Structures are given as C-alpha cells and as structure tokens.
Amino acid sequence: MILNILVLVLVLAMAIFWSTQGLFSAFIHLVATVVAGAIAFAVWEPVTLGLLLDPLTSWAWATGLLLPFALALIVLRILSNKVIGGNLKLPSLADQGLAGLVGAVSGVLTAGVCLLGVSFLPLGPALLGYQPVEVQTTARLGPPTNDAVTTSLWIPVDRLTADFFAFASTHGFSSHRPLGLLRPDLDEAAARFRIGQFYDPNASLVANPSTVAVEAVRVYDGELPAEVPALLGQFIAESAPTRNGDRLVLVTTRWEALKDTATFDEGILRLPPVQTVLLAAPPAGPLAMHLPVGWSKKPVTSSTAAFYGVVDNRSYASSELPEETITFVYAIPENQDPVYFETRMLRIPLGEPEQGAAGDGAVVADLLGEPAIEAGEEGDAGGGPGVNVSPQNAAAAAAVGEPVGNAALKALSIEATNRLPGRISINAASGLDVEEKEVISGRQNVQKGDRTATVDSIRTPPGQVMVRLELSPMSTSQALPTRVVAKVAGGDGRYKLVDTRGNEFFARATVWQKDAGEQEIHVTDRLDNAADLPINRLQDGDRLFAYFAMPDGLVLDRFVVGTMEQDVDFTVGE
Incomplete structure (x- = not known):
C-alpha cells in the first residue's frame, strides 16, 4: 500500500507540474528522461562491475543504475535549457491537457527507473510490502502466497519501464548486446535479486x-x-x-x-x-x-x-x-x-x-560426484529428493579420542544424524518454529511426547549433513567450572569441530534431554559459547547433544573447547 501511494503521488505530481509548463517543455523533459534512462542502462553493468562492486558491495547495483540516470538527466536538462531558450504556445486546453499526459509518462519512467534501482538494494524480499514473485515448488516462480504483501502495483511502473527500455534497446537505441535480449523481465530480476535475503537478512x-x-x-x-x-x-x-x-x-x-x-x-x-x-x-x-x-x-x-x-x-x-x-x-x-x-x-x-x-x-x-551406474544395475534412491534430504548415517555413533587439555566438557561420541533424542508433539512446541516434522529455529523446554508425537528432527540446511555430538562433563580431575572455560590460557571458550583442512564448524542446535523425558531445545544459526551449555546442571540420566551442519564428505579431525582438544576421525556422510 505504501509503495502504491508513493508511486501514484510521484506520477500525479509530475503530471500536474508539467501541465503548468506547457506541452513543448513537457515533451523536452520526456526526451531527456528517455535518453537519460538509455544512458543509465547502457553503462549500468560496466560501471557497477568495474567501479562500484568493491567499494559499495551490496549497494553497487542500485548505485550503478541510479547515479548515471540522475547525472545524465541533470546534464541533459541543463543543456536543453541553454540550447532551447523559448517555448511554444498552443491553445491552453490542449497545451495543459497534453502536457499533463506527457508529464505523467515522464513520471512513470522516472518512478520506474527509481523503483528498479532501489529494488537492487539489500532491503529484503518485500519492498515496502511489495513482492511480485517468490520461488514455488520445483523451481518455478509465482506470486507469493503471503497475503501480507502486495504482488502488483496500481501503476506497474517497474514493468512498464523495463519493457519500454527493453524495446528501445532492440530498436532506436539498439546495440550488439541489447538490454532487451540479455536482461529479460528486468522488473522480475529486481524482485529475484532481493529474495536472497529471505534465507538470511545478512x-x-x-x-x-x-x-x-x-x-x-x-x-x-x-x-x-x-x-x-x-x-x-x-x-x-x-x-x-x-x-x-x-x-x-x-x-x-x-x-x-x-x-x-x-x-x-x-x-x-x-x-x-x-x-x-x-x-x-x-x-x-x-x-x-x-x-x-x-x-x-x-x-x-x-x-x-x-x-x-x-x-x-x-x-x-x-x-x-x-x-x-x-x-x-x-x-x-x-x-x-x-x-x-x-x-x-x-x-x-x-x-x-x-x-x-x-x-x-x-x-x-x-x-x-557419483560413480556411474552400470546398465541393468539398480541405483540407490536414498530417502527421496527434496530440500531436507541429508545423508544421515544409520550406524552406531562413533567414539572420539581422549581429551587433551582442560575444559568443563568433552565429547563422548559422534554420528551423522539430525534426529532429536526423543519425539515431541507439535502442540507442545509453541516456542519453536516447526515445519514438516522438523524444528527450524527457537528455544523451549518441551515435555516428553506421547505415541502420537510427530516432530522428530532438526532441520538440515540443503546440501549439508547434520553431525551430532553427545557431550558430557569432564571427569573430576580434568574438569574446570563452566564459567572459567573462556579464561583458559590461549583459549577463547568456544566449542567447535575442525576438519583436516582447518575449517571450523559451529553448532546450530543443542538439545538437553532430561531423565524424565523432557527436552530443552535450542536451534539457531550459530551456537559456540561453552559457558552457555548446561554442563553443571546435568543430573544422572540426563544427556546433552550438539548438532553441527556441514558439507558431505568432509573428514573431521578434532573437537575443540577452548584449549582442550579431542581427536576425531570421522568422515561426514560415510
């Protein structure tokens, strides 16, 4: 609604203003707007990639379009005012009426270029409530199913402007690499650009x-x-x-x-x-x-x-x-x-x-990355395709090495699985974001589920495998209080898995399964502070798990907490 009002006000303001200036002046401004737009789209890619991408990063594509358009329009208006000093007078009704119409066209193109430029800013999928497309099932684009967003504008200035300059690039302003051929549906491309922040605002x-x-x-x-x-x-x-x-x-x-x-x-x-x-x-x-x-x-x-x-x-x-x-x-x-x-x-x-x-x-x-299947040989269909398909090792959890160094906790075992220690009921998980039997995010202490409970796992990011560590307090001779883990000499107090190449991976979730069956579940983008783990609160029969998401095929080398290290010889996905 907000964007609709802004676009409507701009177009009406341009129409009213140029109706007072006369048809000839309105037409000169329209020509300047068209030429400025053509120049802006022509230099957009080379200016963005050659000059702006490194210093402005996320602002580069918006600035690369809007700045040349503004500069070209200002220069052209100054030149036209100097070269054309007079005005043409027509009958007042025709002069004002046609001037208003031409001014409205200029307003549509100006608003369209501005909206296309702003659409390439990192402002999230919906721009002032306007989101024309989203990714639907099986790689199709379609209107968003979210009723809270607007899927079309009263005056579709972005589509009209994109179509106009696409047509001009193959006709009057044609070149060997025209916008109309290389950037089909530019208004949709602008919307697609921002959808990337649906997954992570940063x-x-x-x-x-x-x-x-x-x-x-x-x-x-x-x-x-x-x-x-x-x-x-x-x-x-x-x-x-x-x-x-x-x-x-x-x-x-x-x-x-x-x-x-x-x-x-x-x-x-x-x-x-x-x-x-x-x-x-x-x-x-x-x-x-x-x-x-x-x-x-x-x-x-x-x-x-x-x-x-x-x-x-x-x-x-x-x-x-x-x-x-x-x-x-x-x-x-x-x-x-x-x-x-x-x-x-x-x-x-x-x-x-x-x-x-x-x-x-x-x-x-x-x-x-797969071996060829010989003719007549039946391939493994796995768990079926889909966003949550992650190879999870069904074998027993593998042991890890003995800890070297001091810390309040250590790892007992490691396995490839995204399963919760026990199922929970979706009705009891009001503080968690749950979808398709998986916990996506949130933090809550959830009561033990009954036989009808269906939520059974942590959401695994596409293209990755979830690795689960069972954690335990150190023995009395090795343990340090959780509150001083971060102060261990040379350590940073973080817990992480490290592969043979030195890449570090931090937990996405922790689950504290209590002896009575309830589970304290915490799922977010990153968890790494050992002081936040309930090591000192574990009672007899309690179990603590940490979940790490990482690419398939990695060879994990060690588990690290501060300065404490444990050898881990574990290949993800095998």
Whole structure:
C-alpha cells in the first residue's frame, strides 16, 4: 500500500507540474528522461562491475543504475535549457491537457527507473510490502502466497519501464548486446535479486567476478540415459518441471572465498535458486531465464554425493568451505541453447557446451560426484529428493579420542544424524518454529511426547549433513567450572569441530534431554559459547547433544573447547 501511494503521488505530481509548463517543455523533459534512462542502462553493468562492486558491495547495483540516470538527466536538462531558450504556445486546453499526459509518462519512467534501482538494494524480499514473485515448488516462480504483501502495483511502473527500455534497446537505441535480449523481465530480476535475503537478512547479494567460474557445461537431449545417478533421475522423472523433449543442462561452478570480496558472507556461501539461473537462447527473441531444478556438490572424500532438488522457496545451496564445486541442474526446452550462467546479476558466458549421449554416464557421474551406474544395475534412491534430504548415517555413533587439555566438557561420541533424542508433539512446541516434522529455529523446554508425537528432527540446511555430538562433563580431575572455560590460557571458550583442512564448524542446535523425558531445545544459526551449555546442571540420566551442519564428505579431525582438544576421525556422510 505504501509503495502504491508513493508511486501514484510521484506520477500525479509530475503530471500536474508539467501541465503548468506547457506541452513543448513537457515533451523536452520526456526526451531527456528517455535518453537519460538509455544512458543509465547502457553503462549500468560496466560501471557497477568495474567501479562500484568493491567499494559499495551490496549497494553497487542500485548505485550503478541510479547515479548515471540522475547525472545524465541533470546534464541533459541543463543543456536543453541553454540550447532551447523559448517555448511554444498552443491553445491552453490542449497545451495543459497534453502536457499533463506527457508529464505523467515522464513520471512513470522516472518512478520506474527509481523503483528498479532501489529494488537492487539489500532491503529484503518485500519492498515496502511489495513482492511480485517468490520461488514455488520445483523451481518455478509465482506470486507469493503471503497475503501480507502486495504482488502488483496500481501503476506497474517497474514493468512498464523495463519493457519500454527493453524495446528501445532492440530498436532506436539498439546495440550488439541489447538490454532487451540479455536482461529479460528486468522488473522480475529486481524482485529475484532481493529474495536472497529471505534465507538470511545478512546474506550477500553480490558476486565478485574473481570468486566464481564455470568449469564445465554438459547438455543431454531427449530422455535421460540410464547412467544418470538415481536421485537425480528420480527427481527429474517425478518432480522437476520437465516436458517431453526437454534438455538437461549441467553447469559445474567453482566458488572461492577471496579476501575483501563479498561473494561469501562471513565465510558462508548461500545460493538460493533465484541467484543461480541459466539464460538460454530460443530460436528468436530475448533470452529465457531458467531456475535450477536442483544441485549436487562434488564431495571431498566420499564416493557418493546426494542430489538436492528445488522443492520450495526455502531450498538453497550453501557451503562453509573456502572453496566449493557445485553442479547446478537445469531442464530447458529442446529448442533453446544455454548461453549464460547468471549469479547475483553477474553473467558468465558458457561457451559451446559438450553434448551428452546415452552411455556417457561417466561424464555425468564425474560432474555430480557419483560413480556411474552400470546398465541393468539398480541405483540407490536414498530417502527421496527434496530440500531436507541429508545423508544421515544409520550406524552406531562413533567414539572420539581422549581429551587433551582442560575444559568443563568433552565429547563422548559422534554420528551423522539430525534426529532429536526423543519425539515431541507439535502442540507442545509453541516456542519453536516447526515445519514438516522438523524444528527450524527457537528455544523451549518441551515435555516428553506421547505415541502420537510427530516432530522428530532438526532441520538440515540443503546440501549439508547434520553431525551430532553427545557431550558430557569432564571427569573430576580434568574438569574446570563452566564459567572459567573462556579464561583458559590461549583459549577463547568456544566449542567447535575442525576438519583436516582447518575449517571450523559451529553448532546450530543443542538439545538437553532430561531423565524424565523432557527436552530443552535450542536451534539457531550459530551456537559456540561453552559457558552457555548446561554442563553443571546435568543430573544422572540426563544427556546433552550438539548438532553441527556441514558439507558431505568432509573428514573431521578434532573437537575443540577452548584449549582442550579431542581427536576425531570421522568422515561426514560415510
């Protein structure tokens, strides 16, 4: 509602003002607005990527459009006033009426450019209550289901402006790389840009060109060959938005966290589907935008890797490693050819893709990090595709080494699971955010569930595996009071898991299961303060668990609390 009123006031104000100036003056201003907009869109990408991305980061794409538009419009108005000193007089009714109409058109274009520019600011998915699209099931965009947001404007200035300059870029202001072909549906792209903050309000919305590269592109025509890994094949066959004759495109990307770049946010990479799109060329017209139907990360040591399908607007790929290889999977019509991989407005040319063929499953297997399935061999369908598919080890928990150093706690065992120690009832979990039998966030002491209790696990981030540690107080000879853990010489009081490469992982959840069966559950983005753990309050029969989310295939090396370390020889996902 607020944005609708602001747009309406601006357009009406422009119409009223220029109706008082006359048709000729209004027309001169309209021409200046059109030219300024064309200049702004023409220099938008080079100015943003070449000058603004490093110093302004999240503000770069908005500033790269709005600043050239404002400067060009000011300069053009000054020049026009100096060159054209007089005015044309027409009959007053026609002069004022037509001038008001022309002024309203100028207002629409001005408001549209401003709205498109502001839409590229890190302001969250809804801009003053306006959110035209969201990611729905199986990689489709559609109107938000949230009734609290507005999905369309009374005067759709963003769409009208995007369509006008897209048309102009292929006609009167045409070039060899026109906006209308390379940036289809710019108003939708602006909305997609902000959706990235649906997952984390602090997540980065930009990608530095030096931090991401396309390593390989593979195209499969017609039916999927039998060698395609089972989880991917199952998802494509049952859930993905594919049609007969669709082409399967696999784009393998390499991501690297470099110093002073904003692609990773505090060492974490989060890539929702709207930030990793494929631009494909149809026989004629603008490029078509395709969201991924899923992705797979190449494992570090594991011989298998899970495929994760885009099943709703919570799906996203992520990584906490300084370097990561991710293969994105797209399904596109057979008459389109992949041209660009676009991530956070950064467009990367794909070049000439390799053509896949039946019997060439080794290549697909290599891209997806899985061994090829021999003809006639039945693949493992796992737990089914979806946002919460995470390989969880069903084997008994593995032991860890003896602690070296002083701390108030130690680890007893480690296993790959996201299960709660005991089920809880959703009706009793009023203080927790629960969805589909999983706890997403919150903190509450929950009573023991009955036989009908259905909530049984902690939400695992897509593309990761949940690792659970059981913690225990140190023996009397080793223990230190929890309150002084942070003061141990050389230690910081944090508890964490460390892999063989030195990457550190912090807990996302802790569960204190009491002897009577109730559980104190705490789930959030990061937990690391050992002083916050109830070590000194554990009674006989109580158990304490910490949950860590991390990529599949990592080899964990040690558990650390302050200066205390325990050896851990555990491969995630095996």
